[in-house]
Amino acid sequence: MSSAYPHLVWDWNGTLLDDLDLIVTSTNVAFASVGGPAVTADEHRVRFRRPIADYYAEVLGRAVDEAAFGQLDKIFHEAYLDGLTTCALAHDAVDAMSSWPGSQSLLSMWFHEDLVPTVHTYGLTKHFLRVDGLRTEVGGDRKAESLTRHLVELGLDGRDVVLIGDSLDDAEAALSVGGRAVLYTGGLTDAARLRASGHPVAETLTEAVALAHSN
Secondary structure, three states: OOOOOOEEEEOOEOOOEEOHHHHHHHHHHHHHOOOOOOOOHHHHHHHOOOOHHHHHHHHHOOOOOHHHHHHHHHHHHHHHHHHHHHOEEOOOHHHHHHHOOOEEEEEEEEEHHHHHHHHHHOOOHHHOOOEEEEOOOOOOOOOHHHHHHHHHHHOOOHHHEEEEEOOHHHHHHHHHOOOEEEEEOOOOOOHHHHHHOOOOEEOOHHHHHHHHHHO
């Protein structure tokens, strides 16, 4: 069976990398720094969205301007890097990547300078035509613009792309370039939210690849 979408773009955090617990812990470190409440993993999965400043504002109950978000983002990433060695790949990540018959790349909204060596440490670099992370000093924005740049660098038309990710923002990014998305329930977003979006939804990465390959 041949795929109508010969190029697969993978998301990283919450998709190939099983880092939900670390993200929630690091988010709570950031919230605590300004006297905010702690969130549980389930609460995070229900409420998280991009721009992340909007999510922070909702939880903290007050506006989060650019300067305030920059400080919270810095605290979050410091805590995240401190705990990164505790994270493993999703249990079927390697099998899922190996089962895709076409080309693959990786696009993350995590910082590029941290992403590239981390992907290499997990032994995954060989699977990807290109690995791109965020090339700014502050994160938190939507993915669509980054996906557009990623595909330009690859010389690909968005209509020839399927993206596997764990967030509604991943799906919106894929639609913005004329591609499509398969959403994975094992990551950072509540499964009910993903299913309500109308996009194909998978409970495992191998199932996600199968859906990407067959639709």
